[in-house]
């Protein structure tokens with residue numbers, strides 16, 4: 033798309049990420065109310081979070097955009113970036129915890145009451161963290177970075193994004209993820 037900014041691409045990723053979080057939240061709500069959540073949906077959503085959010089989107093931010101912000105907007109940029117990086121790590125840790133608990137799950141459900149509680153707690157914590165993280169990036173960090181970019185730098189970032197996309201995603205991966213999200217939302221009625 034002509035005149036598309038680098039952060040427009042990241043904001044589109046955020047929509048996908050928010051949708052995955054909605055699915056995880058719906059699962060946590062159902063588990064908390066004593067119901068079930070299909071393990072297939074939980075595991076599938078966790079894979080989406082790992083592959084799309086923590087491998088692809090996170091790497092795009094950290095290895096391209098944040099690097100530029102650190103250079104161009106020190107010390108304000110550096111301070112903000114370090115808090116964003118901390119949140120990336122914190123989120124990844126919460127995701128690891130849920131994934132570990134799900135690995136222990138048995139057919140038909142999560143292995144124990146304690147594990148179920150821990151899954152719910154970590155999903156809620158992750159959703160809370162990411163909700164505020166995505167908002168801070170969109171409202172504060174991205175506009176600040178965009179305001180510092182010359183048009184050639186913007187073009188270079190777009191090229192780096194494209195290169196990373198080719199390196200980290202197979203052709204059709206994004207479409208497959210989006211279709212899977214649609215399917216899960218339909219199954220959960222959300």
Ligand SMILES: [Fe+2]
Pocket residue numbers: 090093116120165169
């Ligand atoms: Fe981020």
Ligand SMILES: [Fe+2]
Pocket residue numbers: 042046089093166169
């Ligand atoms: Fe982001």
